[in-house]
Amino acid sequence: MGNRRQFLQATMLAAGAAVLPRVESTPVAGGARVVSTWDFGVGANAAAWPVLARGGSALDAVEAGARWAEADLCNPTVGRCGNPDRDGVLTLDASIMDGDGRCGAVAALEDIAHPVSVARAVMEKTPHVMLVGAGAQQFAVAQGFQKTPLLTDSARDAWREWLKTSKYAPQINAERQTRPGDKTNHDTLGILARDAQGRLAGACTTSGMAWKLHGRVGDSPIIGAGLYVDNEVGAATASGVGEEMIRNAASFLVVELMRQGRSPADACREAIDRVVRKRPEASKTLQVCFLAMNKDGDVGAFALHRGFVYAVQDASPGPHDRLQDAASVYRTEQK
16 A cells, blocks of 8 residues: 555656646857856855856866865854764865866865865875865875864854754755854755856855764765766756755766756756656655756756755856756745
8 A cells, every 4th residue: 555655645746746837948149157056056156157257167166266265154064164064073075176077075074164175185186086084184285185173152052952862863954054053954055167268167065954864975086976977968066955966966967967968957857857756755845956068058956845045156248147946847936
């Protein structure tokens, strides 16, 4: 009976997604463009844009945007203001990828303020893709990064309050709550850029889910899950509950769907549909979001639940630091 019920639920959810109108991507007539997840993506784009405006590389731009989120933004899901794990330890994850296939990542990194820059150093100065834990920190220090305690008083207070119940439950769209100490559970700044030369790059940075098991790593530092970039096709990044992205190699999937000819928005939508079909019960309580850009700079996004927003900045006439709502499978924003 249980299997039959799950089958029917999956069928109905997939059918509901199938009747949604075609999702339009935002076109751009050549030139540079940068896009980021969530409302704090506006600040990340503003930090990245000067690099692109002066003709710099997409890779430099996404690193600049991610560094802003790690240090200048005080958000309980990213960087220095991130909430800790259930042991009270703040660990950071990040990845960066160039459109030529080069990539680097760090996971479970402690006491280093800019994990995205350490990830770039892994990419450029080692034969590896990912370093984790104490080894990642050791490498960072050897490269000249300074160790510094990052856990804020507000994050420590939030953890102590959480210990009273020790209840762990991911919250849909927690990323939109940007006050220090908020009891949020996830997750990511994802940023994608196209420079004036048509090159693509992307980066992800996160403190991961609050109150996670010590050592838990989500999708953000995993190439192909939280981030994937290919100059021949496009780039994609993900946000939400990272385990779902890992299970579906989600960002790689979005790029491969664009390779088959789908628009960025339709590629994101089809990736969401796959998550729904595989785990219909989980899809009711977990947020999954994708943001994509193709090689021409067209942008699209799609989410499982209503409430995912993304920021776009370019040199187009009119406001060029726009915040846009993504379409979603579920039309009612979940609390």
